[in-house]
Amino acid sequence: MLTTILSAAHSGLETIAIEVEVNVFTKGFPGITIIGLPNKAIEEAKERVKTAITNSGFEFPQSKIIINLAPADIPKEGSCYDLPIAVGILHAMGVVQLPKEKSFFYGELSLDGSLRHTKGVLLLALSAKQHSVKELYVPLPSSQEGAVVSNVSVFPVASLHELVLHLNGSKKIAKALIKPGNTESERLVAEFDFNEIIGQNHAKRALTIAAAGGHNLFMQGPPGSGKTMLARAVAGILPPLSPEESLEVTKIYSVTGNIPPGGSLIWARPFRISHHTTSRIGLIGGGSKPHPGEISLAHCGVLFLDEFPEFARSTLESLRQPMEDGEVTVTRAAGTLKFPADFMLIAAANPCPCGYLGDPKRECTCSPRMIMKYQSKLSGPLMDRIDLHVSVPVVEADKLIEHKDVETVSSAKIRERIIKAREVQYKRLSKSGIYMNGSMKNKHISDFVQLTTKASQLLKQAVNAYNLSTRTYFRLIKVSQTIADLEAADAVTETHVAEALQYRVRVE
Amino acid sequence: MKQQNFSKGRTGEMIAAQYLKRHGFEVIEQNWHTKFGEIDIVAKQNKTLVFVEVKLKFGDKFGSPEEMITNVKIKQVLMNAEVYLLTHPEFENYKRRIDGICIVMEGETVSRLTHYENLSA
Structure with missing residues (x-):
C-alpha cells in the first residue's frame, strides 16, 4: 500500500517541501530501501525507525518496503525524515490515520520511540504558509521554535506512541504555545565590566x-x-x-x-x-x-x-x-x-x-x-x-x-x-529595512542624515586635507550621525564630525 | 555445535525439497558443492532453473531466518550458480533465478514456511 507524507528539506535559509512516499509491498523479500539521494544519516533511519516502531509497541511489517524522497534530484541530508517514514509505515499498515489538514512531519527518532531535538524547525514553521500547510508535527524539545509563528498549529510530539494516539483521536496533544520570553533575562553576560x-x-x-x-x-x-x-x-x-x-x-x-x-x-x-x-x-x-x-x-x-x-x-x-x-x-x-x-x-x-x-x-x-x-x-x-x-x-x-x-x-x-x-x-x-547607522547605504545617508552647514564645511576640508576616499567620506558621516544620536541631537554638527574624524586618522 | 548446524541444514533442505516437489518443481540437486561453497537446492520448472537458498530457525529467539539472507549471501549463491551453469551446459537455454525459502520450526513441527521468489531482482 502506498502512503505519501509531507516533510521538508532546507537549502540555505529556504525550505523545500519533500514528499516521503512509503510503499509496503504484499509480495517480496522483507527489507527497507530508501531512494531519492539520501545521505548516510537518512540511510541509517532504517534502523532507527524499525527499532522505534517495535519499542513503541507496534509490530514492524515483515514485508518489502520502498521509501522514495521526492523530488528525487535534490540531495537530502539530516535526521528529520525519521518521523515521516515511521508515520508512513504505520499508516500503510493501517495502524494510524493521517490528519485531515495538510501537515508537515519532521523530526529525529530515538530508539525508544521518543523524539529528539531537530534543527531547522523555525524555518519549517515559517515556510508552512507558503506551502499552505496548516499543521506541524515536530519534536517536543524543538516545538518552541515553531510556536513563534502564528497561523500554523504546532503539535509538540514527545513520542511516536503519543502521536499515534493523537492521530487516531483517542488522546489529543495540546498545541504548542509560546512561553512569554523575557528579553532582559536573556541578555549576554560579559566576562568583564x-x-x-x-x-x-x-x-x-x-x-x-x-x-x-x-x-x-x-x-x-x-x-x-x-x-x-x-x-x-x-x-x-x-x-x-x-x-x-x-x-x-x-x-x-x-x-x-x-x-x-x-x-x-x-x-x-x-x-x-x-x-x-x-x-x-x-x-x-x-x-x-x-x-x-x-x-x-x-x-x-x-x-x-x-x-x-x-x-x-x-x-x-x-x-x-x-x-x-x-x-x-x-x-x-x-x-x-x-x-x-x-x-x-x-x-x-x-x-x-x-x-x-x-x-x-x-x-x-x-x-x-x-x-x-x-x-x-x-x-x-x-x-x-x-x-x-x-x-x-x-x-x-x-x-x-x-x-x-x-x-x-x-x-x-x-x-x-x-x-x-x-x-x-x-x-x-x-x-527602509535597516536598524542601525552602520548598515546605511549611500542613498540612506542622503535621505536621513541632516548635516549643518558648518559640519559639511569641516567634512569637505578633512577630505581635501587627508585625501580621504569617497567611502571614507560616507563612513565618516555615518559615525558622526551615531555620535549625534548618542547625544540625542537633531542634526549632525561640526563637533560630531570632528570627533568622528579623530577616529579616522590611522595610528602609524 | 557445528555438527548440529550441519544436521539442521540438512533438515531444512529436506523440508524445502518436499515443499518444492509439492508445488510442481523438479528437484535436480540437493546440497551441491563447489570449491567456493554450496547451493542448497537446484530445481527446475517450465524451462526455468531455480537456485534455492534455505534458512531454518528453531523458534524466534534469535530473530527471523530472513535476517540471515544478506546481500553477501545472495552474491555467494549467484557465484556458485555461475559455476553450476559452467559444469552443466544442458541448462544453457533456461531462464534462471534465485529463490529463498525460510523455515521456522517449533520443536519437531514446521510453524512457518515462506517462499520468496527472485531474490536478486
Missing part, C-alpha cells in the same frame, strides 16, 4: 560609539594594554535585539542547529569570537553544501577577531565584500545561496611582531622589513572599511595603583545610553 578596566577612556568612548551605531572598529596597541578585555566587555553593552532582528538571527541559528533543546527566539545580540586559525569557509560560509559561517552567525551582532594580522591573508580579504553589503553570496557546484551577514567587526592587533612599536618606554626590536611584512597583512581596502581606528596604549603604573580615584562608568550605564541611541536610529531607519 567596563568599570573593571582602568583608563583607556578614549577606547571606551570609541567602543560605545561602535556599539551604538554598529560600526566596525580596529584597536592597535602593545601586548597587555587591555585590547582583548575591552573587546570582550562589549558583550555587556550590546542592546537587545528588536523583534525583526531576533527573527533573522534565530533563522540562522535554527538552521545551523545552534538553538538548545527547548529554546525559542534569540533575544541576546550575537557576540562571536573567532580564533585566527579559523578557515576561510568557517568564517565566510561554504562547503560542498553551503553552510553559514561565523560572519552570518554574527549577523546583527559583533564578530571579534583578536590578533587580526595573524589571520590568513585570503581569509581577511574575503571579509571585504560582506562588510560592504551586509550579506554574503556563496556559490558552489550544488548551487548559489545568500546568507545575511550584517555584523559589526571588532579587530585587535599589535603594531608590530614584538608589539612595542611606538611605545614611549620600551624599544621595538623588529627590523623595518618585519614591521612592513606584519602591517602589509592589513590591506588598504580592508582598513578603509573600518570606521573607527583606536590606539590602546599601555596604562601608566600610577593610574593602576591609585585607580580608586579614577572614576569609571559601569557597563550597565553605557548600555542604557546605547539602547536610547539605538531607539532613535530604529525610529528613523526601520521603514
Whole structure:
C-alpha cells in the first residue's frame, strides 16, 4: 500500500517541501530501501525507525518496503525524515490515520520511540504558509521554535506512541504555545565590566560609539594594554535585539542547529569570537553544501577577531565584500545561496611582531622589513572599511595603583545610553529595512542624515586635507550621525564630525 | 555445535525439497558443492532453473531466518550458480533465478514456511 507524507528539506535559509512516499509491498523479500539521494544519516533511519516502531509497541511489517524522497534530484541530508517514514509505515499498515489538514512531519527518532531535538524547525514553521500547510508535527524539545509563528498549529510530539494516539483521536496533544520570553533575562553576560578596566577612556568612548551605531572598529596597541578585555566587555553593552532582528538571527541559528533543546527566539545580540586559525569557509560560509559561517552567525551582532594580522591573508580579504553589503553570496557546484551577514567587526592587533612599536618606554626590536611584512597583512581596502581606528596604549603604573580615584562608568550605564541611541536610529531607519547607522547605504545617508552647514564645511576640508576616499567620506558621516544620536541631537554638527574624524586618522 | 548446524541444514533442505516437489518443481540437486561453497537446492520448472537458498530457525529467539539472507549471501549463491551453469551446459537455454525459502520450526513441527521468489531482482 502506498502512503505519501509531507516533510521538508532546507537549502540555505529556504525550505523545500519533500514528499516521503512509503510503499509496503504484499509480495517480496522483507527489507527497507530508501531512494531519492539520501545521505548516510537518512540511510541509517532504517534502523532507527524499525527499532522505534517495535519499542513503541507496534509490530514492524515483515514485508518489502520502498521509501522514495521526492523530488528525487535534490540531495537530502539530516535526521528529520525519521518521523515521516515511521508515520508512513504505520499508516500503510493501517495502524494510524493521517490528519485531515495538510501537515508537515519532521523530526529525529530515538530508539525508544521518543523524539529528539531537530534543527531547522523555525524555518519549517515559517515556510508552512507558503506551502499552505496548516499543521506541524515536530519534536517536543524543538516545538518552541515553531510556536513563534502564528497561523500554523504546532503539535509538540514527545513520542511516536503519543502521536499515534493523537492521530487516531483517542488522546489529543495540546498545541504548542509560546512561553512569554523575557528579553532582559536573556541578555549576554560579559566576562568583564567596563568599570573593571582602568583608563583607556578614549577606547571606551570609541567602543560605545561602535556599539551604538554598529560600526566596525580596529584597536592597535602593545601586548597587555587591555585590547582583548575591552573587546570582550562589549558583550555587556550590546542592546537587545528588536523583534525583526531576533527573527533573522534565530533563522540562522535554527538552521545551523545552534538553538538548545527547548529554546525559542534569540533575544541576546550575537557576540562571536573567532580564533585566527579559523578557515576561510568557517568564517565566510561554504562547503560542498553551503553552510553559514561565523560572519552570518554574527549577523546583527559583533564578530571579534583578536590578533587580526595573524589571520590568513585570503581569509581577511574575503571579509571585504560582506562588510560592504551586509550579506554574503556563496556559490558552489550544488548551487548559489545568500546568507545575511550584517555584523559589526571588532579587530585587535599589535603594531608590530614584538608589539612595542611606538611605545614611549620600551624599544621595538623588529627590523623595518618585519614591521612592513606584519602591517602589509592589513590591506588598504580592508582598513578603509573600518570606521573607527583606536590606539590602546599601555596604562601608566600610577593610574593602576591609585585607580580608586579614577572614576569609571559601569557597563550597565553605557548600555542604557546605547539602547536610547539605538531607539532613535530604529525610529528613523526601520521603514527602509535597516536598524542601525552602520548598515546605511549611500542613498540612506542622503535621505536621513541632516548635516549643518558648518559640519559639511569641516567634512569637505578633512577630505581635501587627508585625501580621504569617497567611502571614507560616507563612513565618516555615518559615525558622526551615531555620535549625534548618542547625544540625542537633531542634526549632525561640526563637533560630531570632528570627533568622528579623530577616529579616522590611522595610528602609524 | 557445528555438527548440529550441519544436521539442521540438512533438515531444512529436506523440508524445502518436499515443499518444492509439492508445488510442481523438479528437484535436480540437493546440497551441491563447489570449491567456493554450496547451493542448497537446484530445481527446475517450465524451462526455468531455480537456485534455492534455505534458512531454518528453531523458534524466534534469535530473530527471523530472513535476517540471515544478506546481500553477501545472495552474491555467494549467484557465484556458485555461475559455476553450476559452467559444469552443466544442458541448462544453457533456461531462464534462471534465485529463490529463498525460510523455515521456522517449533520443536519437531514446521510453524512457518515462506517462499520468496527472485531474490536478486
